[in-house]
Amino acid sequence: MIDKTVQSCREAVAQVFDGASIMLGGFGNVGMPAQLIEALREQGSRDLTLISNGAGTGPYALGALVGDGRVRKVIASFPSPSAAEFRTRYLAGEIELELVPQGTLVERIRAGGCGLGGFYTPTAAGTDLAAGKETRVIDGQEYLLELPLKADFAFLKAHWGDRLGNLMYRGTMRNFNTVMATAAITVVAEVDRLVAVGEIPPDAVHTPGIFVDRLVCVERHPKVVELPREASAT
Amino acid sequence: MIDKTVQSCREAVAQVFDGASIMLGGFGNVGMPAQLIEALREQGSRDLTLISNGAGTGPYALGALVGDGRVRKVIASFPSPSAAEFRTRYLAGEIELELVPQGTLVERIRAGGCGLGGFYTPTAAGTDLAAGKETRVIDGQEYLLELPLKADFAFLKAHWGDRLGNLMYRGTMRNFNTVMATAAITVVAEVDRLVAVGEIPPDAVHTPGIFVDRLVCVERHPKVVELPREASAT
Amino acid sequence: MMLTRDGIAWRIARDLREGDYVNLGVGIPVLVSNYLDRTQEIFLHSENGILGVGPRPARDEIDLDLISAGKGFCTLAPGAALFDQPLSFTMMRGGHLTHAVLGAIEVAENGDFANWSVPGEAVPGVGGAMDLAVGAKNIFIAMSHVTNKGAPKLVASCSSPLTARARVRRIFTDIAVIDRTEAGFVLREVMPGHDPDSIRAKTGAALSVAPDCHEMTVPEASAKGVALIRHD
Amino acid sequence: MMLTRDGIAWRIARDLREGDYVNLGVGIPVLVSNYLDRTQEIFLHSENGILGVGPRPARDEIDLDLISAGKGFCTLAPGAALFDQPLSFTMMRGGHLTHAVLGAIEVAENGDFANWSVPGEAVPGVGGAMDLAVGAKNIFIAMSHVTNKGAPKLVASCSSPLTARARVRRIFTDIAVIDRTEAGFVLREVMPGHDPDSIRAKTGAALSVAPDCHEMTVPEASAKGVALIRHD
Numbered sequence: 001m002i003d004k005t006v007q008s009c010r011e012a013v014a015q016v017f018d019g020a021s022i023m024l025g026g027f028g029n030v031g032m033p034a035q036l037i038e039a040l041r042e043q044g045s046r047d048l049t050l051i052s053n054g055a056g057t058g059p060y061a062l063g064a065l066v067g068d069g070r071v072r073k074v075i076a077s078f079p080s081p082s083a084a085e086f087r088t089r090y091l092a093g094e095i096e097l098e099l100v101p102q103g104t105l106v107e108r109i110r111a112g113g114c115g116l117g118g119f120y121t122p123t124a125a126g127t128d129l130a131a132g133k134e135t136r137v138i139d140g141q142e143y144l145l146e147l148p149l150k151a152d153f154a155f156l157k158a159h160w161g162d163r164l165g166n167l168m169y170r171g172t173m174r175n176f177n178t179v180m181a182t183a184a185i186t187v188v189a190e191v192d193r194l195v196a197v198g199e200i201p202p203d204a205v206h207t208p209g210i211f212v213d214r215l216v217c218v219e220r221h222p223k224v225v226e227l228p229r230e231a232s233a234t
Numbered sequence: 235m236i237d238k239t240v241q242s243c244r245e246a247v248a249q250v251f252d253g254a255s256i257m258l259g260g261f262g263n264v265g266m267p268a269q270l271i272e273a274l275r276e277q278g279s280r281d282l283t284l285i286s287n288g289a290g291t292g293p294y295a296l297g298a299l300v301g302d303g304r305v306r307k308v309i310a311s312f313p314s315p316s317a318a319e320f321r322t323r324y325l326a327g328e329i330e331l332e333l334v335p336q337g338t339l340v341e342r343i344r345a346g347g348c349g350l351g352g353f354y355t356p357t358a359a360g361t362d363l364a365a366g367k368e369t370r371v372i373d374g375q376e377y378l379l380e381l382p383l384k385a386d387f388a389f390l391k392a393h394w395g396d397r398l399g400n401l402m403y404r405g406t407m408r409n410f411n412t413v414m415a416t417a418a419i420t421v422v423a424e425v426d427r428l429v430a431v432g433e434i435p436p437d438a439v440h441t442p443g444i445f446v447d448r449l450v451c452v453e454r455h456p457k458v459v460e461l462p463r464e465a466s467a468t
Numbered sequence: 469m470m471l472t473r474d475g476i477a478w479r480i481a482r483d484l485r486e487g488d489y490v491n492l493g494v495g496i497p498v499l500v501s502n503y504l505d506r507t508q509e510i511f512l513h514s515e516n517g518i519l520g521v522g523p524r525p526a527r528d529e530i531d532l533d534l535i536s537a538g539k540g541f542c543t544l545a546p547g548a549a550l551f552d553q554p555l556s557f558t559m560m561r562g563g564h565l566t567h568a569v570l571g572a573i574e575v576a577e578n579g580d581f582a583n584w585s586v587p588g589e590a591v592p593g594v595g596g597a598m599d600l601a602v603g604a605k606n607i608f609i610a611m612s613h614v615t616n617k618g619a620p621k622l623v624a625s626c627s628s629p630l631t632a633r634a635r636v637r638r639i640f641t642d643i644a645v646i647d648r649t650e651a652g653f654v655l656r657e658v659m660p661g662h663d664p665d666s667i668r669a670k671t672g673a674a675l676s677v678a679p680d681c682h683e684m685t686v687p688e689a690s691a692k693g694v695a696l697i698r699h700d
Numbered sequence: 701m702m703l704t705r706d707g708i709a710w711r712i713a714r715d716l717r718e719g720d721y722v723n724l725g726v727g728i729p730v731l732v733s734n735y736l737d738r739t740q741e742i743f744l745h746s747e748n749g750i751l752g753v754g755p756r757p758a759r760d761e762i763d764l765d766l767i768s769a770g771k772g773f774c775t776l777a778p779g780a781a782l783f784d785q786p787l788s789f790t791m792m793r794g795g796h797l798t799h800a801v802l803g804a805i806e807v808a809e810n811g812d813f814a815n816w817s818v819p820g821e822a823v824p825g826v827g828g829a830m831d832l833a834v835g836a837k838n839i840f841i842a843m844s845h846v847t848n849k850g851a852p853k854l855v856a857s858c859s860s861p862l863t864a865r866a867r868v869r870r871i872f873t874d875i876a877v878i879d880r881t882e883a884g885f886v887l888r889e890v891m892p893g894h895d896p897d898s899i900r901a902k903t904g905a906a907l908s909v910a911p912d913c914h915e916m917t918v919p920e921a922s923a924k925g926v927a928l929i930r931h932d
Contacts, residue, residue, distance in 0.1 A: 002741045027516040028539040029551075030532070057539070078595040080539075087591050100594050102515065103557035103599030104831050107350070110554055114786075115793035115835050116341070117354035117370070117377035123561060126633040128585070129594065136351070138381070147372070151417035159533075164741075164779045170437065171533030172517045174552035182790055185607055197779040204438070205403065205781035206552075208751045209795050210721045210743065220688045236487050236509045261748040261785075262763070262771040291771070312827040314771075321823050333824050336747065337789035337831030344786055348554075349561035349603050356834045357793060360865040361825065362817070393765070398509075399549045405765030406749045408784035416558050431547040439549035440784075442519045443510065444489045444564050459764060 004165045004214050005194060009039035012188045012216040016045045016153060019072075022182055023109065023154040024052040024062060025177035031169065033157040033190040034061035040155075041065050041119055047072045051109070053102060053176055055079035055086035058222040060192035071095055075149070079180075101129060102145055106179060108157030111181025112148035121146055154184035158207065158215075161191035164204045165212030175205060181211040189215040237449050238399045239428060245448040249280045250387060255441045257343065257388040258286040259411035265403065267391040267424040268295035268455030274389075275299050285385055287336060287410055289313035293459040295360060305329055309383070311336035319320035333387045335363060338380055340413060346382035346417025348416075353368035355380055374396055384411070389416035392441065392449075396432075397427035399438045399446030409441060416446040423449040469503035469661040470642040475696035476610050478503040480569055480640050483608070484492055484510050488566040489519065489559075491600055493583075494538055496610040497569035503614025503690065511545070513565055515596040517556050537596070540683070560596060564590040568604035570597065572611045572639075574626045577652040579636045580629035581609060601632030613641035615671050617676060620672030622646065642698075643667060651676065657684045702874040704789060704916040707928035708842050710735040712801055712872050715840070716742050720798040721751065721791075723832055726770055726817075727743060729801035735922065743777070745797055749788050752780025763780040769828070793835035800836035804843045806858045806873075809884040809905040811868045813841060814860035835863030836914040845902050847872035852904030854878065866930055874930075875899060877916070883908065887914045908915065 006012050007233040013036055016022065026032030038061060048071045049204075054076050055107045056063025066130035067085030072197060073096040079086045100108070101123045111119055120143035124130050134145040167189055169177060181187050188205075194217040240246050243320045247270055250256065256274075259322060260266030290297025291345050299305060301319030307330040313320050323329040334342070335357045336450055345353055354377035358364050368379040390411045392401035403411060415421050421440075428451040471479060477499035484500075486508040492498045501521070504510055514536040521536050522543035527596060530542065536542040544550075552623040559565055572583040581601070584594045601607060614620055622639065634650045644667050645657035653675045655664055664677045689695050703711060709731035716722060718740040724730045733753070736742055744753040744794070753768050754775035761775065768774040776782075791797055800913075801931040804815040816826045833839060846852055854871065870882045876899050877889035885907045887896055896909045921927050 027537075030516070030533050032537050040667060042305075053624055054832055064374040078593040079591055080593060081591075084520065084592075090918075097592070097625045099594055101598040102553075102596040103561050103603075106553045106557050110790075111353070113794050114790035115356060115795060117356065117372040117375065119345070121349035121561070122349060122599045124352065125602070127598065138351040139606050142352065149497070162779060166781060167781060171531055172514075172535055172550065173533050174515050176553050179554050180553040181798070182794060194467075202752070202776055202780045202782045205783075208781035208783065208787075209779065209792075222731060225525070227530060227532075260769050261769075264748070264767050312825040313823055315823075317823075319722060324823055330721055331824070333826055335826050336785075336828040337829040338795050338837075340785045340789050344558075347562050348558035349563060355793070357830045359834070360862060361830065362861045363830070396547065397498075400547060400549060405763055406746075406782065407765050408782065409748050410785050412784040413786050416562060416564070436520070436544055436550045437552075438546045442549035442551065442555075443547065444513075444519055444559060449864060461759070461764075 003163045004212060005163050006214050008188065008218050009035045009216055009218055010042065012036060012214050013039045013043050015042060015186060016043060018045050019047045020045060020153060021049040021051065021151040023151045023180040025175065025180050027155045027172065027175040029057050029224040030171065031156040031157045031173035031175045031177050032061060034224050035218045036112055036145060036155045036188060036190045037061040037065050038221065039060050039092060041068055046070045049073040049075065051075045053077055055083040057082055058223065059085060061221060063112065069094065071139070073098065075100060075111065077105050098175065106114050108146055109183045109231065112150035113179060116148060118145055118147045120144065123134040127160050151184040154180040154187045155170060155201060156181055156189040158189050158191045159195050160200055161189055161215045162200060164207030165215060166200050167191065167207035167212060168200045168204055169206050178207055181207045186213050187211055191215055191217050191228050192220065206220065237397045238446060240448050240450050241321045241395050241450055243269045243450050244276065246270060246448050247273045247277050249420060250274060252279050253281045254279060254387060254409050255283040255285065255385040257414040258284060259383045259390045259414050261287050261406065261409040261460040262355045263291050264405060265293060265391045265407035265409045266458065267389040268458050269388045270422060270424045271295040271299050272408060272455065275302055280304045283309065285309045285383060287311055289317040291316055292457065293319060295455060303328065307332065311339050333363065335441060342380055342383040343417045344412050346384035347413060352379055352381045354378065354389065355443040383417065385418040386420065388414040390415055390421065390423040392423050392425045393394060394427050394429050394434055395423055395449045396429050396434060398431055399443030399449060400434050401425065401437055401441035401446060402434045403440050404452065412441055415441045421445055421447050425449055425451050426454065427451060470698045471659060471686065472695050472698050474499055474690065474694045476640050476642060476649055478690065479645065479684065479686065480608060480610055484567065486510065489513055489564065491560065491565050491568045492599055493568065493570040495571040497571060498538060500569055501510050511588045513559060515556050515560065516547060516553050517553065518544065520542065520545040522530050532698065557599055561599045563603055563605060565604040567606045567608055568600040569608045569610055570600065572609045573628045574621050574623050575609055575636050575639055575648065576623055576626045579634035579648050580626050580630050581632065581636050582626045583631045585629040597631050603636055607635045608640040611641060613643045620670055623672035654678050655681050657682060701732060701891050702930045703918065704927050704930050706731055706926045708852060708872050708874060710918065710922065710928050711916065712842055716799065719740065721745055721777050723747065723797050723800045723836065725791065725800065725802040727803040728802060730770060731800065732801055745791060747788050747792065749783050749785065750776065750780060752777040760829060764775065770851065789831055793831045795835055795837060797836040799838045799840055800832040800839045802844055804841045804853065805860045806853050806855050807841055807871055807880065808855055808858045809880065811866035811880050812858050812862050813864065813868050814858045815863045817861040829863050833867055837866045838869045841868055841871040845875050851857065852902055855904035886910050887913050889914060892918055
């Protein structure tokens with residue numbers, strides 16, 4: 001019987017090594033594998049390269065991992081103003097940032113996961129973010145050549161998971177998780193609920209188990225279930 | 235109130251013009267918009283270019299459309315042995331075939347739908363199907379440059395649809411339908427059931443209405459609900 | 469007489485039609501959602517995977533897994549769809565959105581615009597701005613006509629880092645509505661108390677005047693009492 | 701003594717392990733599904749959007765919307781997932797499948813193989829063969845050792861149109877199991893009544909012999925009575 005579940009986040013992240021590249025799902029706190037990231041903080045690997053839309057939403061999980069000083073480089077589209085830990089490290093020159101337009105980041109990860117060697121995107125053509133990139137005019141429009149992104153690990157957050165690694169998300173949790181699941185050597189998911197095989201209907205499997213190596217069922221990180229003092233606007 | 239529904243397949247395909255390019259969903263009979271194709275036969279446009287995985291499964295719908303002699307070119311991966319009408323026309327030199335490996339066909343349609351200018355695929359490198367294609371070595375592997383595919387029309391088959399154009403499939407109906415929905419100027423869907431807005435849960439919308447221009451609810455084509463004499467093997 | 473930020477949003481909402489699919493950027497653009505005609509079905513897109521963003525939830529209606537691109541909690545409109553980032557950017561970059569409404573630091577007469585690199589901000593961030601900029605069918609810009617220091621933001625050529633080239637269709641400022649055409653900027657509407665010459669004085673590029681250019685008629689305040697007009 | 705087509709399929713099934721994700725091509729490969737160890741979870745992939753293809757349905761269990769790549773009706777195994785063509789080919793071309801089991805017309809000692817262009821077939825079709833060929837982690841080939849006319853199908857260099865270059869890992873024929881390595885073909889197993897020299901006589905390229913090369917032990921027939929061995 002296939003059983004990809006492990007009992008603790010500690011066990012789930014144990015294989016991470018110094019210098020590893022890690023994709024982290026999530027857009028804001030939603031779909032961010034916060035407990036896996038906290039376990040990684042304890043695990044203590046150094047010189048990490050993180051691939052993520054942002055660089056943290058506060059002094060916990062991703063933000064705290066960056067603040068710990070064990071991240072060498074961040075590949076992201078929007079290290080937002082609330083990522084204070086990233087800001088400090090970045091301005092001190094202690095962390096490298098590869099800024100990638102979000103759609104290009106998504107597509108580079110997808111290319112890595114689906115075996116393409118690269119693609120031409122119109123995004124960022126003619127801007128400062130095209131610096132150093134090969135350009136090509138196709139059908140009268142200028143495109144940039146972008147190359148695939150892969151990683152040693154991907155950490156995902158899903159709502160339901162089964163022992164086969166099938167995952168189902170809810171709300172806006174899907175975001176980067178589905179595509180990152182395809183692009184890393186070892187894929188680890190944190191789920192809210194471990195369900196029996198078949199409980200996720202075949203039509204509702206967002207990430208088929210073929211992409212997932214390990215999963216752990218754990219309560220959500222206390223910070224990401226904390227309601228803000230005042231619900232912020234859309 | 236948005237209402238993308240039309241009352242008949244005839245109305246749904248009325249805008250097709252001579253020389254139009256049309257993407258047709260489906261893998262075998264599943265997910266093939268057979269009633270829209272029959273309406274197109276009656277509608278009578280000529281010199282069509284069809285983009286589809288196959289070239290028909292029998293003397294009805296796609297097979298019959300090809301047999302009618304109004305198709306100038308087929309872009310497909312597998313005009314199967316059962317596509318007798320295509321076979322006859324092709325061998326008589328009356329129809330042009332652009333043979334594309336299936337994954338490349340999928341990816342070219344996706345590139346057309348998501349605004350990419352092209353991509354590099356390893357598929358078919360070093361084979362006869364690479365003839366005339368630009369190659370490039372990336373990270374030690376040879377890739378072919380492939381360009382996006384778009385069409386004037388896409389005909390889709392879905393299970394449920396609502397007046398906003400949201401579509402939900404079942405079984406293996408999704409196949410090419412989801413990606414073709416993104417890559418044509420006018421997208422028309424044939425659905426088994428027209429449901430009220432909200433009946434398709436937001437998480438279960440496979441093709442969001444933004445991609446769909448018109449939909450028609452119609453009984454399935456009699457030939458595609460006909461059970462074979464003996465159920466064939468997997 | 470000038471439009472407030474809400475006034476600009478109100479005016480933009482007048483240009484949206486039933487059946488439009490619209491992405492609203494941060495700042496003034498996101499305020500547009502407060503001024504939509506609720507009798508019409510207009511679908512708001514959020515880059516993190518929503519088509520059909522609904523109003524913000526009451527505190528006891530918050531779903532922790534449902535946020536919009538601005539990271540605030542949201543609800544879903546009837547007929548909404550949820551999806552992942554690849555499909556979301558298919559919509560954005562693939563030319564499927566009717567409009568993207570974006571803020572800007574500068575807009576040039578050739579349609580170039582700059583909005584991602586904020587002067588004085590040392591940590592860069594771009595998010596999905598460049599994908600929207602190249603991909604949406606129409607780019608609407610919402611911004612003040614001049615900077616805090618009075619410098620024109622409609623210019624002959626952008627000096628700030630570009631978001632995209634030659635993509636702007638229409639600019640909504642606190643004093644005017646201006647089309648960006650192949651022939652450059654064309655004035656279409658002005659706020660009361662302004663005229664083509666006074667607008668030109670605040671514009672850093674040639675400005676022609678549409679034959680049907682006219683004064684805007686804007687209520688003092690919204691139905692909820694939010695000021696749409698400033699008299700300073 | 702030779703393996704029947706079912707015998708080849710039976711032998712291939714012995715090389716699949718719990719947790720493998722496998723695509724079975726048309727012909728002999730699809731027969732492998734009949735010989736899987738049902739106590740083990742092995743997931744069969746179908747290019748039209750299934751991971752977890754189950755057995756064929758009884759006539760009254762047919763779901764008209766559920767077919768596998770061979771266009772026949774199928775069922776779903778427990779834990780199956782349904783998806784669209786882009787995700788299906790992400791699995792195939794992206795290196796996610798453990799094995800693709802494919803038929804072939806020819807296999808060359810450098811790992812090239814040909815299977816898509818059938819001699820004498822005037823209407824070409826390729827389907828997903830080339831994507832599987834470049835993408836699966838392991839390519840297993842199932843074929844007769846020689847053609848109907850007795851010509852070798854394991855060759856120094858393919859003369860038929862290639863499906864992919866340098867990708868074949870192992871070949872299962874009716875008389876042998878042969879690895880394709882950097883050093884060329886290596887004989888690993890032979891059917892009773894054959895030996896390295898007799899296999900070499902039917903092979904169109906150099907064939908070395910693995911130190912642990914041994915005779916296959918195959919039952920005469922499957923549990924269901926299908927012949928696995930021919931004695932002609």
